[in-house]
Amino acid sequence: xxxxxxxxTAPRAGTAVAGGHAPAEGxxxxxxxxxxxxxxxxxxxxxxxxxVVFAIPMVYTLWISVHRFYFTAPGTHADSPWVGLSNYRDVxxxxxxxxxxxxxxxxxxxxxxxxxxxxxxLAAALNAKIRFRAFFRAAYYLPYxxxxxxxxAVWQFLFGSDGFVNHLLGSHAPDPSWLVNSHxxxxxxxxxxxxxxxxxxxxxxxxxxxxxGKELYEAASVDGAGRIRQFFSVTVPGVRPATTLxxxxxxxxxxxxxxxxxxxxxxGGPDHASTSPVLLMYQKGIEQGHPDFAAALGVVxxxxxxxxxxxxxxxxxxxx
Amino acid sequence: xxxxxPAPGSRTPVGPAAEAPSSGTRRTATPPTxxxxxxxxxxxxxxxxLGAVAFLFPFYYMIVGSLRKTTTGDLxxxxxSGLTGGSxxxxxxxxxxxxxxxxxxxxxxxxxxxxxxxxxxxxxxxxQLQFRGRGTVFASLLLVQMVPFQLLTLPLYVLVVRDYGLGxxxxxxxxxxxxxxxxxxxxxxxxxxxxxxxxxAARLDGAGELRILWKIALPMARPAVLTAMxxxxxxxxxxxxxxxxxxxxxxxxxxxxxxxxxxSNLQGTVANPTGALLAGACVLAAPAVAxxxxxxxxxxxxxxxxxxxx
Numbered sequence: 001x002x003x004x005x006x007x008x009t010a011p012r013a014g015t016a017v018a019g020g021h022a023p024a025e026g027x028x029x030x031x032x033x034x035x036x037x038x039x040x041x042x043x044x045x046x047x048x049x050x051x052v053v054f055a056i057p058m059v060y061t062l063w064i065s066v067h068r069f070y071f072t073a074p075g076t077h078a079d080s081p082w083v084g085l086s087n088y089r090d091v092x093x094x095x096x097x098x099x100x101x102x103x104x105x106x107x108x109x110x111x112x113x114x115x116x117x118x119x120x121x122l123a124a125a126l127n128a129k130i131r132f133r134a135f136f137r138a139a140y141y142l143p144y145x146x147x148x149x150x151x152x153a154v155w156q157f158l159f160g161s162d163g164f165v166n167h168l169l170g171s172h173a174p175d176p177s178w179l180v181n182s183h184x185x186x187x188x189x190x191x192x193x194x195x196x197x198x199x200x201x202x203x204x205x206x207x208x209x210x211x212x213g214k215e216l217y218e219a220a221s222v223d224g225a226g227r228i229r230q231f232f233s234v235t236v237p238g239v240r241p242a243t244t245l246x247x248x249x250x251x252x253x254x255x256x257x258x259x260x261x262x263x264x265x266x267x268g269g270p271d272h273a274s275t276s277p278v279l280l281m282y283q284k285g286i287e288q289g290h291p292d293f294a295a296a297l298g299v300v301x302x303x304x305x306x307x308x309x310x311x312x313x314x315x316x317x318x319x320x
Numbered sequence: 321x322x323x324x325x326p327a328p329g330s331r332t333p334v335g336p337a338a339e340a341p342s343s344g345t346r347r348t349a350t351p352p353t354x355x356x357x358x359x360x361x362x363x364x365x366x367x368x369x370l371g372a373v374a375f376l377f378p379f380y381y382m383i384v385g386s387l388r389k390t391t392t393g394d395l396x397x398x399x400x401s402g403l404t405g406g407s408x409x410x411x412x413x414x415x416x417x418x419x420x421x422x423x424x425x426x427x428x429x430x431x432x433x434x435x436x437x438x439x440x441x442x443x444x445x446x447x448q449l450q451f452r453g454r455g456t457v458f459a460s461l462l463l464v465q466m467v468p469f470q471l472l473t474l475p476l477y478v479l480v481v482r483d484y485g486l487g488x489x490x491x492x493x494x495x496x497x498x499x500x501x502x503x504x505x506x507x508x509x510x511x512x513x514x515x516x517x518x519x520x521a522a523r524l525d526g527a528g529e530l531r532i533l534w535k536i537a538l539p540m541a542r543p544a545v546l547t548a549m550x551x552x553x554x555x556x557x558x559x560x561x562x563x564x565x566x567x568x569x570x571x572x573x574x575x576x577x578x579x580x581x582x583x584s585n586l587q588g589t590v591a592n593p594t595g596a597l598l599a600g601a602c603v604l605a606a607p608a609v610a611x612x613x614x615x616x617x618x619x620x621x622x623x624x625x626x627x628x629x630x
Contacts, residue, residue, distance in 0.1 A: 038529040039449030043457055046442035049499045054464055057475035064475065071482060122371050125364045132368075138616055139372040142379060145608050147558035149576040150601035153583055154378045157385065157594055163393040164381065195374070227360060256470040259560045263580055278470045278561075285474050286565065294474050302471055 064295035071289055087296035097297065100277045101304065103186050103261075104254045107276075108308075110190035112250045115201055116243055118194070123205035124235060141199035148196070152263045155192055176270075185269035189260045193253060201249075204242050212238035244316040248309050255305045258282065277301045379605075386602045391595035407595035408603070414586050414596065415570070415578040417603055423490075423567075424557060424574035430494040431556040432549060435503045439548065440541075442499070443507025444533050448519060458508075464501050470561060472496075477565050488569045497556050503548035510544035511537055550615055557608055575604045 065087050067080040091097055126136060143151060158164045159178040166173035178184050216234045225233060257276035261268050268275035268283075277297060285294025380398075385391045387403040411417065445451065446458055476496055486492030514537060522532045538545070560576045567573045573581070579600045587593035 036449075036451045039445040039451030039454065042441040042445035042449065042529070043451070043454075045438040046499055046504060047457060049438070050460055050464060053476065053496050053498075054460075054467060054472065057472045057479060058467075060475040060479065061472070064478070071478075118371075121367060125367045128364060130361075130364060130368070134616065136368050136372055138613070139375045141612070142609065143375060145554050145558075145612050146379075146605045147560070147576050147608065149558075149560050149580050149583070150382070150605040151378065153579070153597045153601040154382045154385075156583070157391075157393065157598065158378065158381065160393060164395065164398065167394045199375070252466075252468050255468045258470055259580075263583060266584070278473075281474055282561075282565075286477065291474060291478060298471050298474055302468075305468060 061295045061298050064292055065299050067292060069292040069295070071291060083292075087292045088300070090293055091296045091300055096272050096275060096280060097277070097300075099272045100275045100280050103272075103274060103276060104257070106186045107190045107193070107254045107257065108250060110187055111194050111254070112247055114191070114194045115198060115250060116246055119198055119201035119205050119246070120236070120239065122198070122202045123209055124231065126202065126206060127209045137199075137203075140202050143196045144199040146196075148259045149263065151192075151196060152260065155264060159188065179265050180270060182270045182273035185265045185274040189257070189264060189274055192260055192264060193257075197253065201246050204245065205239055208239040208242035209235070240316065244313055247312045247316055251305060251308050251312060255301055382598050382601055382605070386595055386598035388592075388595055390592055391598065393594075407592055407599035410590040410592065411582065411596040411600040411603075414589055415582050415600065417575070417600070419571060420573060420575040420578045421603070423493075423572060424576070426490055427493045427559075427563065427574055428553060428556045430490060431497045431500070432552055434494065434498040435500045435548065435552050436545065438499050439504045440507055440533070440538065440545070442504050444511050444529075444537060446504070446508040447511035448514075448516075448537075449529065461501050461504060465505075469496070473561060473565065476562075481566060486566070488567050488572045490572075492566050493563050493572075493574070494556075496562055497559070500548070500552045500555065503552050506544055506548050506551070507541065510541050514540060546615065550611065553611060554608055575600070579604055 064080075066082060066084060068083045069080050070078045072078045122140060126133060130136075156163075156179065160166075161177040161180070163177075166177060174181055174184060178188050212235060216238070217230055220230045220234050254276075256278060258278040261274045261276045261279050262282075265274040268279055278301075281294040281297050281301075284297070285291045384398060384400045386407050387400065387405070388397060389402045389404050389406065391397060391407070408417075442457075446454060446461075480492045480495060481487040484492070486495070518536060519532055522536055527535070558576060559574075560580060563574050564577045564580065567577060570578065570581075579597075582600060583597060587597065590596045
């Protein structure tokens with residue numbers, strides 16, 4: 001399958017520190033001192049990168065979120081007075097924020113079950129010895145590697161008011177059309193993202209299926225379980241860790257949604273029907289010049305992601 | 321492609337069972353009811369083909385739509401007829417494809433170079449060298465991959481564009497993606513597999529770590545480097561939000577950004593707007609798709625798996 005044996009072993013954070021201590025003898029220990037310096041040197045650019053791109057911005061968001069903060073032209077200075085939690089109060093009392101989080105909930109409710117079901121069925125079908133396997137795998141993976149912007153362009157065309165799908169449906173076409181309908185805008189985004197990401201999860205489940213013991217199917221078969229029964233009592237529990245991963249990944253995707261609501265449904269749909277928190281951060285923070293509000297919203301969003309991820313993990317891993 | 325016919329291929333035609341898996345254990349377990357097998361296989365192919373159509377049709381429509389003289393949404397437009405490259409010329413006139421492609425290329429190559437150079441160094445150090453804080457760095461690597469990146473866009477925007485004045489600048493575009501943590505993880509995992517004795521011997525011969533990395537470790541890590549390059553390429557090439565924030569000047573925008581601005585406000589400027597949009601989409605999609613098809617066998621499930629677990 002791959003000539004990367006390493007990739008199969010799951011990392012455990014602990015192993016990094018333990019293991020690989022060379023015996024401390026004369027020459028070796030002199031050498032150890034040397035590699036100590038070299039190792040630190042080699043890793044310095046990456047550490048700087050982590051500081052500049054992750055650590056500092058995270059701390060900076062917290063700082064901005066408790067101050068009144070204005071954009072200034074480069075080189076000029078404006079005071080940023082401490083305002084405590086007032087930005088957070090604004091975030092919690094803004095009805096559009098509530099709507100944006102509700103939209104993410106709608107997204108998850110549609111995206112997660114659809115992804116798990118479709119990816120698992122396709123992976124199970126692909127896992128057997130079949131012809132054109134490489135072709136099918138490539139077909140499913142194609143949207144995943146293609147730019148969102150390109151795919152959004154096609155979907156707008158397919159699902160536009162005068163688009164292909166509506167011509168196909170004739171008088172059954174929804175009115176207002178898919179992307180400008182306040183009930184359908186968010187579900188459309190959820191379906192689009194499911195479609196785009198599905199190949200990734202098919203691959204993930206394919207890898208997970210390799211680890212489900214053949215003897216389990218055998219035993220189930222001897223006990224008289226049919227194919228469908230085998231699927232639910234052997235396959236589904238067997239790939240549970242992958243399912244957890246799918247759920248957590250879906251939550252992160254939902255929290256990151258920006259290009260789809262911005263481009264597919266023209267800046268958040270009718271009446272914010274498909275506004276996402278990140279889109280709102282962009283609109284409030286950069287378009288309307290309230291970065292402090294946007295920063296507080298970002299912090300709330302991170303907290304939301306953490307809580308939901310932990311809950312989802314508890315839920316999917318129950319019974320393990 | 322014939323979907324339902326069971327394997328008229330190389331294998332010996334002992335009925336539909338020839339299609340079934342070969343492992344002997346399996347055969348004893350399942351009663352050899354031929355019809356059952358056939359039905360299962362047919363269902364499998366039906367499911368897979370249905371899926372493939374759903375996945376490939378938009379791509380087909382994108383290509384056909386980009387080549388038609390007038391591109392409309394009605395059903396007949398799914399059939400290629402009167403093909404012309406006019407839409408490509410039109411979109412090129414509206415957003416200057418060459419310049420956008422160049423910007424996309426510079427951003428992507430910048431990210432690739434930084435990831436390869438600094439990522440290999442970090443991966444090697446994390447796998448083969450002892451130094452203080454190694455555990456912490458590795459733990460941060462794992463943590464970073466769980467942080468939703470878009471959440472950092474606002475403070476990064478304030479820092480990069482406002483404070484450092486790197487708006488409309490390639491450095492500003494590259495910075496947030498400069499070192500891909502998934503690639504660092506991949507390199508570490510690979511270097512971890514190489515036998516320690518190999519490096520010890522080189523060290524006893526007095527070779528420096530940089531020399532060992534360059535002469536011994538890297539040549540062996542070619543497959544890991546290729547996988548990392550493919551994984552890394554997709555990100556900056558397809559990225560929209562960050563370059564959208566950083567570039568206001570049309571001359572600096574990568575293709576994803578200029579195509580998006582065409583999508584939202586320039587369509588009125590050309591004769592066949594949908595065709596032009598689809599033509600732009602084809603140009604944006606082509607490099608990633610081409611790379612994927614050429615290097616398909618390197619996009620394997622285990623790589624993805626490791627990337628995500630990281």
